[in-house]
Amino acid sequence: MTQLDPKQQAFRNAMAHMTTAVNVITSNGPAGRCGITATAVCSVTDSPPSLMVCVNRNSALNPVFKRNGQLCINVLCGEHEEVARHFAGMTGVEMEQRFSLHPWRDGQDALPVLDGALASLQGRITEVQEVGTHSVMLVQLDEICVGEHGDSLVYFSRGFHRLQRAVQAA
Numbered sequence: 001m002t003q004l005d006p007k008q009q010a011f012r013n014a015m016a017h018m019t020t021a022v023n024v025i026t027s028n029g030p031a032g033r034c035g036i037t038a039t040a041v042c043s044v045t046d047s048p049p050s051l052m053v054c055v056n057r058n059s060a061l062n063p064v065f066k067r068n069g070q071l072c073i074n075v076l077c078g079e080h081e082e083v084a085r086h087f088a089g090m091t092g093v094e095m096e097q098r099f100s101l102h103p104w105r106d107g108q109d110a111l112p113v114l115d116g117a118l119a120s121l122q123g124r125i126t127e128v129q130e131v132g133t134h135s136v137m138l139v140q141l142d143e144i145c146v147g148e149h150g151d152s153l154v155y156f157s158r159g160f161h162r163l164q165r166a167v168q169a170a
């Protein structure tokens with residue numbers, strides 16, 4: 001493992017204080033079916049609906065996403081911490097088995113969509129830019145499904161946390 005310089009370490013520590021939604025990014029196509037836990041997801045625009053997804057260039061799944069050219073961002077509920085751990089590679093479970101441990105369905109072009117996700121956003125990778133250690137993928141969305149129930153799973157201070165949905169007054 002390479003030693004980080006002080007600025008890199010300070011950056012990582014600062015990013016640990018940035019609370020972010022936890023997502024499982026999935027893909028399927030000529031390069032195979034895969035998924036990875038990611039917090040580096042950001043909205044870009046609603047015209048056309050587009051997101052930015054960042055994947056480490058050293059990840060074995062980076063070329064799979066690029067070759068498939070499509071992906072689904074599954075926004076995880078608070079109850080999906082185990083899903084996040086599996087797809088982050090924290091449990092030692094092989095890729096195909098990860099898809100058998102929780103209920104998934106086929107979305108457009110057989111993209112894996114997690115049942116019960118807070119949202120699933122399916123689309124095509126329209127542009128990729130290599131920035132430092134990561135590939136920044138712009139994704140134009142074709143299919144958007146939003147759930148109405150469930151708490152959110154967030155990542156803060158290097159750990160998963162459940163963020164409860166506010167109770168709406170009647």
